[in-house]
Amino acid sequence: MQLVVNRRFAAGALAVAFGLTACGLTACGGDSPSSPGKTDTTGLAPASCPGVNLGPKPATLSLAQSTPATLQVLGGGAETARYTAEIAVRGQIAYTTTWGTRSAIGNKINVWDVSGNTPTLLDSVIVSGASTLGDVAVSDDGSLLVVATEFSGGSIVIFDLADPKHPRLLSRFTNSDTDPGVHTAEIGRVNGKLYGFLSIDPLGNLSHARLVIVDLSTPTAPRAVFTKVTGNPFVHDTFIRDGLLFVALWDDGMEIWDVGGCGSGASPAAPRVLGGVKTLNGHVHNIWWYHDPNGSKRFAFVGEEGSGTIGSTSRGDIHVVDISDPAAPKEVAFYRVTGAGTHNFSVDEANGVLYAAYYNGGVRAIDVRGDLGTCPASQQVIDGSTNLARCDLRLMGRELGIGLTELNRTIYIWGVQYLNGAVYASDMVNGIWKLTAAK
Amino acid sequence: MRICLLVTVATLAVARDSARAQDVSIMAQAIPLVTRADPTATRRALTEGYVTQPIVMTHASRGWLRGISTLNFEGLTIDRGELSTGGYGEGYVDRRHPHAYVHELLAGAESSVGGVRASLFAGRGFAPFGSDDPMARPFEKYPVNHHLAQVLERVVAVGAIRYGPVIGELGTFNGDEPIGPGSSPAFDRFGDSWSSRLTLLPLSDAEVSASYASVTSPEVHVGHGLDQRKASVVARFSRATATTWHYALLEWARTDERDKGSLATRLTSLLGEGAVCARGVVAGGRIERTDRPEEEPSLDPFRTPRPASDLANLGVSRWTTITASISAPRVQQGIVSGRPFIEVARISTAPGTPPGIFDAVLRYGTRRMWMYSAGIRLRAGSMHDRMGRYGAALPPMTMGDVGTHSGNRESERMPPMADMPSTRESQMAHHASASRCSL
Numbered sequence: 001m002q003l004v005v006n007r008r009f010a011a012g013a014l015a016v017a018f019g020l021t022a023c024g025l026t027a028c029g030g031d032s033p034s035s036p037g038k039t040d041t042t043g044l045a046p047a048s049c050p051g052v053n054l055g056p057k058p059a060t061l062s063l064a065q066s067t068p069a070t071l072q073v074l075g076g077g078a079e080t081a082r083y084t085a086e087i088a089v090r091g092q093i094a095y096t097t098t099w100g101t102r103s104a105i106g107n108k109i110n111v112w113d114v115s116g117n118t119p120t121l122l123d124s125v126i127v128s129g130a131s132t133l134g135d136v137a138v139s140d141d142g143s144l145l146v147v148a149t150e151f152s153g154g155s156i157v158i159f160d161l162a163d164p165k166h167p168r169l170l171s172r173f174t175n176s177d178t179d180p181g182v183h184t185a186e187i188g189r190v191n192g193k194l195y196g197f198l199s200i201d202p203l204g205n206l207s208h209a210r211l212v213i214v215d216l217s218t219p220t221a222p223r224a225v226f227t228k229v230t231g232n233p234f235v236h237d238t239f240i241r242d243g244l245l246f247v248a249l250w251d252d253g254m255e256i257w258d259v260g261g262c263g264s265g266a267s268p269a270a271p272r273v274l275g276g277v278k279t280l281n282g283h284v285h286n287i288w289w290y291h292d293p294n295g296s297k298r299f300a301f302v303g304e305e306g307s308g309t310i311g312s313t314s315r316g317d318i319h320v321v322d323i324s325d326p327a328a329p330k331e332v333a334f335y336r337v338t339g340a341g342t343h344n345f346s347v348d349e350a351n352g353v354l355y356a357a358y359y360n361g362g363v364r365a366i367d368v369r370g371d372l373g374t375c376p377a378s379q380q381v382i383d384g385s386t387n388l389a390r391c392d393l394r395l396m397g398r399e400l401g402i403g404l405t406e407l408n409r410t411i412y413i414w415g416v417q418y419l420n421g422a423v424y425a426s427d428m429v430n431g432i433w434k435l436t437a438a439k
Numbered sequence: 440m441r442i443c444l445l446v447t448v449a450t451l452a453v454a455r456d457s458a459r460a461q462d463v464s465i466m467a468q469a470i471p472l473v474t475r476a477d478p479t480a481t482r483r484a485l486t487e488g489y490v491t492q493p494i495v496m497t498h499a500s501r502g503w504l505r506g507i508s509t510l511n512f513e514g515l516t517i518d519r520g521e522l523s524t525g526g527y528g529e530g531y532v533d534r535r536h537p538h539a540y541v542h543e544l545l546a547g548a549e550s551s552v553g554g555v556r557a558s559l560f561a562g563r564g565f566a567p568f569g570s571d572d573p574m575a576r577p578f579e580k581y582p583v584n585h586h587l588a589q590v591l592e593r594v595v596a597v598g599a600i601r602y603g604p605v606i607g608e609l610g611t612f613n614g615d616e617p618i619g620p621g622s623s624p625a626f627d628r629f630g631d632s633w634s635s636r637l638t639l640l641p642l643s644d645a646e647v648s649a650s651y652a653s654v655t656s657p658e659v660h661v662g663h664g665l666d667q668r669k670a671s672v673v674a675r676f677s678r679a680t681a682t683t684w685h686y687a688l689l690e691w692a693r694t695d696e697r698d699k700g701s702l703a704t705r706l707t708s709l710l711g712e713g714a715v716c717a718r719g720v721v722a723g724g725r726i727e728r729t730d731r732p733e734e735e736p737s738l739d740p741f742r743t744p745r746p747a748s749d750l751a752n753l754g755v756s757r758w759t760t761i762t763a764s765i766s767a768p769r770v771q772q773g774i775v776s777g778r779p780f781i782e783v784a785r786i787s788t789a790p791g792t793p794p795g796i797f798d799a800v801l802r803y804g805t806r807r808m809w810m811y812s813a814g815i816r817l818r819a820g821s822m823h824d825r826m827g828r829y830g831a832a833l834p835p836m837t838m839g840d841v842g843t844h845s846g847n848r849e850s851e852r853m854p855p856m857a858d859m860p861s862t863r864e865s866q867m868a869h870h871a872s873a874s875r876c877s878l
Contacts (some may be wrong), residue, residue: 083796099735100735100736100753101735101736101740101801101802102796102798102801103801105738129738130738131735131736131737131738132735150744150748151735151737151738151744152737152738152744180737180744181744181748183748201744201748202659202661202746202748203744204618204619204622204660204745204746208661232661232662232663233659233661233662233663233664233746234748234749236748236749250663251663281699282663282699283750285749305749305750305751306698306699306703306750307665307696307698307701307703307704307750307751308703308750308751308752309704309751309752309753309754309755309793309795310751310752310753310754310795310796311753311754311794311795311796312754312793312794312795312796313793314751315698315701412796428796429796
């Protein structure tokens with residue numbers, strides 16, 4: 001995970017330097033940047049968050065339309081007893097979680113060796129008292145594996161990765177605020193301290209969805225530092241980077257919280273909401289704040305998770321949000337796959353490629369370099385109900401590659417991660433895939 | 440249980456006698472039941488016993504004022520749900536959920552002007568949609584289509600007009616379905632949903648109705664879940680004499696689940712059922728084919744999270760159920776009557792559209808199941824003629840002592856509501872007939 005930049009605190013700066021070094025040496029896992037990008041000291045420091053430099057305005061690119069390439073499948077590892085959920089890859093090891101009930105319930109973590117083309121199963125871990133393990137993340141230093149559990153009495157389970165091939169249980173955190181389930185658990189550092197950001201499912205008519213922040217600095221004794229009822233009706237995911245927390249609030253859109261990055265005194269224990277945006281269609285499920293290789297940090301990618309039937313159908317676009325003013329983000333572009341909907345993201349930031357899991361639509365690779373919010377009228381689509389004009393990334397010629405749809409079999413891709421020239425995808429129906437990255 | 444019922448009835452009878460005896464009708468019912476489901480969601484056979492459908496129903500009137508209440512105590516007796524392979528709804532699957540303690544509680548007014556009979560009812564109860572509640576029909580087991588064919592336990596305002604052979608109803612209500620037996624409706628959502636029903640009475644004892652409903656976010660209490668557009672067409676025939684009864688019902692129902700206006704899932708049901716009675720023996724048969732949306736189960740295979748954590752389902756399954764029922768003549772003991780019965784159901788399931796990842800063999804170990812039930816319908820007092828219609832929406836009956844309508848001595852002690860032609864006709868016939876065929 002990326003570390004926080006808070007220039008008011010020397011300790012924070014040291015932590016940033018250490019963290020960048022760590023991430024540079026060994027790529028980060030989970031929903032985290034694969035490359036830290038260049039440090040940028042010029043550009044926009046928004047008034048609402050002067051502690052964060054959003055870098056220069058990205059250049060406008062003119063791209064020729066071309067047929068997206070096929071992301072070649074290198075190999076697959078099968079899981080047929082359970083449905084596979086999220087994926088996290090670090091080094092030569094991939095961790096996949098399981099979901100729901102197939103012939104067995106989704107209480108298993110699979111550990112895969114992905115050093116070769118074909119992932120091979122190394123080990124597995126059963127988590128008691130769970131029917132779904134919907135999320136998995138590896139800490140930036142590679143020392144911890146954190147898994148979210150659902151239904152019922154949700155929790156996070158923390159494993160020691162001293163031996164990455166064989167996770168060892170360290171602790172389990174649960175309290176009344178994690179009931180009935182932790183839908184996702186993202187982890188990241190703020191001012192050098194590791195935190196978990198837990199999105200909690202709603203329960204009946206008595207309890208709304210919540211966000212719980214847990215101090216993981218002592219992983220054997222996690223400690224809740226903040227809880228907030230939020231999300232309408234769900235809060236599904238978060239993205240933490242540079243002391244800003246991006247929160248996916250379903251029909252309430254995306255919010256940006258200062259948890260220590262703006263230099264305002266906010267912290268994970270006392271966040272401050274900077275602003276938010278309701279993207280078209282709502283259903284805000286996941287987010288990635290993109291740092292491009294030139295230092296620009298103007299765009300966040302928002303995943304819309306519409307209704308669907310697992311294994312058959314899905315719907316939902318990728319929405320591009322300009323966060324130049326974090327107090328008033330605005331939607332500027334989108335990407336749509338007819339007949340399929342997006343789920344989780346991973347971005348190859350060094351090369352400007354967004355990889356999106358697209359359920360029955362496989363894996364999509366999209367060119368996200370440059371200015372995504374500026375395009376000629378011929379590449380714009382105006383929403384009929386709001387009159388919002390947005391650039392269509394497909395019309396902009398940014399669709400680079402498609403993976404797994406060429407296989408003559410049912411696929412349903414939950415998660416994806418880019419790492420070191422390869423793309424790893426978790427497939428609810430089949431297990432894990434390894435593909436070549438987009439050129 | 441039986442003693443409790445007697446006490447309850449006696450207590451209510453005292454209250455009635457101290458007020459206006461001719462204005463109050465009270466009924467108490469309970470069904471001690473044993474069901475064997477072979478196999479069920481545990482992939483093995485289960486045999487369970489409980490007291491199901493324990494209710495106390497009260498009708499009262501004074502002049503043009505009406506009062507209706509049905510208290511349902513299933514929350515105390517079948518909190519885990521009643522084995523009902525294929526059944527689903529309100530967080531239960533393959534078990535019928537317990538209904539709300541306050542099943543109905545309505546106040547209304549009814550009057551006639553120039554051949555037009557009109558009524559207006561408000562409170563908690565049925566929206567004007569679909570067919571009669573299964574509790575008022577000849578079978579103990581609910582059909583799979585309960586949540587496609589009725590809309591109940593809402594805060595409703597229902598207006599009805601009857602002129603000659605035509606009945607029109609219009610109602611508005613809160614879309615959210617109950618979370619549990621004691622849960623409170625979302626009163627602030629009253630008016631977010633509506634339904635209407637048109638009924639034609641072409642022949643004596645026969646009716647044809649068509650209805651439509653727009654239900655907002657029934658499964659997410661706070662809103663922002665999938666909306667439903669429901670349609671239903673029902674043909675019903677019920678004719679009774681003092682010693683015989685012939686009953687038939689044909690029903691088509693469809694529910695479209697919509698995600699912000701777009702069709703997400705279409706669920707269709709086709710049901711036919713009939714019953715005949717001679718010498719006090721009632722024999723019935725039902726065949727049904729109904730689509731069921733499959734959901735992610737929790738650790739308990741008979742439960743699904745409410746609300747779900749997103750808008751996806753596991754697929755649509757198609758259930759075909761053939762049920763046969765036979766009951767012995769009613770026996771009377773004091774104010775309580777009892778009618779022993781047995782029911783046998785042959786159940787099969789197949790993939791629906793879209794099939795998703797649901798696999799009946801994984802869940803049940805087979806695609807064909809049996810369900811056997813034996814019980815005794817205990818009753819004191821006179822049941823509603825119909826459940827799901829109020830005031831002017833109740834068609835007049837030429838012979839009222841039919842189906843679930845009791846004709847025992849207790850009902851003679853508890854006269855029907857005064858000045859209510861729709862029921863008065865039936866009650867008069869009912870008392871005249873003293874039918875041996877009431878359930």
